[in-house]
Amino acid sequence: MNFNDGQALSRSFQDFARQPGVAALVEQAQREELSQVLQQQDAALMEDLRCKVDAADAATRAALAPYLTIPVLARLVGSLFNDPGTDVAAWAANPQVQSMLRRARRMLQRGEVSEQQLEAALLTYLKGPDNPGRAEFKQLATPHLANATPEQLAAALNEQLEERQQGNAAYRAGDMQAALRHYTRGLAVLRLLRPAGPQDQALLQEAAVGLQLNSAAAQLAAGAAGTCVDLCSEVLAAAPGHPTALMRRARAHVVRHDYQAAEADLRAAEVADAAAGGARAAELRGLWAELRAQRQRDRQADRGVWGRVFAPPPS
Structure with missing residues (x-):
């Protein structure tokens, strides 16, 4: 065999890997590799969540700490931190939320429900149109400001631009999690404002679209x-x-x-x-x-x- 012929080497290896005695070993190695990649991704996500919780105020940290050791509840908390339209401190302080989280933890501990079932139920409860508490969650979890002044609008646009530029630098460096954090902060700045008129609304929407599209690119690059x-x-x-x-x-x-x-x-x-x-x-x-x-x-x-x-x- 010509060992300088890359295509011939590739075909030879594929033929070898298809042999009955070898195929099972190859599939086992692939499964182990995939499992290792998923574990590394989960660890990275949890580390990112811990950093976000550590940066929150003391009351929010205390309210969320009991649930961070439970993967499905930790993912729920992480999704809230990643949503620019959610005030996590207000969400964590909501008595109805705390009651829901305590009940979910008890159900898991008693084996009454699997993590997959619980995750689906929580998302349906929080986001479903038939949820009687949905309006209250939205009101408590979304911050509002009065109509933005020209100074507030200019400051917000400048701040989101700085976050976008830092996110772009992180993206070019291959650090997608850092890029997403900057894009998320930029969106959070914009969504705090209530525009005073159509012109301001157009400016904010244009900036938000740019950040969302950058976030989409980073999410795709992150898999x-x-x-x-x-x-x-x-x-x-x-x-x-x-x-x-x-x-x-x-x-x-x-x-x-x-x-x-x-x-x-x-x-x-x-x-x-x-x-x-x-x-x-x-x-x-x-x-x-x-x-x-x-x-x-x-x-x-x-x-x-x-x-x-x-x-x-x-x-």
């Missing part, structure tokens, strides 16, 4: 394609046909192997870009190429799987 889709969808709800949101969401759909949704977003982005002069035509062609390449890789992988299933038994 959270689903969160990227959600963020882009929020942008498109406020700014229908936004080409960057459509293109970014299309890339996330490709990562998730949802090719039909990716095609729909790319077609919509082409229409939007053509109306704006076609400045992003080259980028769109690149995204179409990514989609086709990933779909082809999936087909090849499927043929490999079915080929092993129907391969004749060794003689």
Whole structure:
């Protein structure tokens, strides 16, 4: 064999890995590697949450501390810290929230419910339209300010720009968690303001869209394609046909192997870009190429799987 021929070496290894006695070992190694990656991600998320809780006031730390050792409840608390529209201190001080968390902890300790069941129930309770306490949660957890003065608006825009620039620097350095923290802070600054008129509203929305799209890019780079889709969808709800949101969401759909949704977003982005002069035509062609390449890789992988299933038994 020519050991300088990379393709030949790759084919040789693939043939070796498909052998019945070896395939099980390869799959076991892959499972162990995936488990290790997931454990590292969970550890990083918990460390990030601990830093955020440590930075909170004493009352908030005391209210949340009993629940940080329970993964499902820790994830719930972490999602609140990551939501720029939520005042975590007010949320933690809400007696109804504390009662809910205590009851959830008891149910887990008694084995009355699994973590997966509990997580689904909590999200439904907090966000569901039929939840009788939803309006109270929203009112208590979302801070409000009076109509912003020109000085407040200018200060907020400057502060969010500084956070965005720091987030961009972290993104370029490959530190996605730091980038997301800066983008989240920038959004939190903007969402504290209530614009005094349509012009101010437009300025705040434009700045918020930029931060949301940057957050979407960081989430995608961090492996959270689903969160990227959600963020882009929020942008498109406020700014229908936004080409960057459509293109970014299309890339996330490709990562998730949802090719039909990716095609729909790319077609919509082409229409939007053509109306704006076609400045992003080259980028769109690149995204179409990514989609086709990933779909082809999936087909090849499927043929490999079915080929092993129907391969004749060794003689």
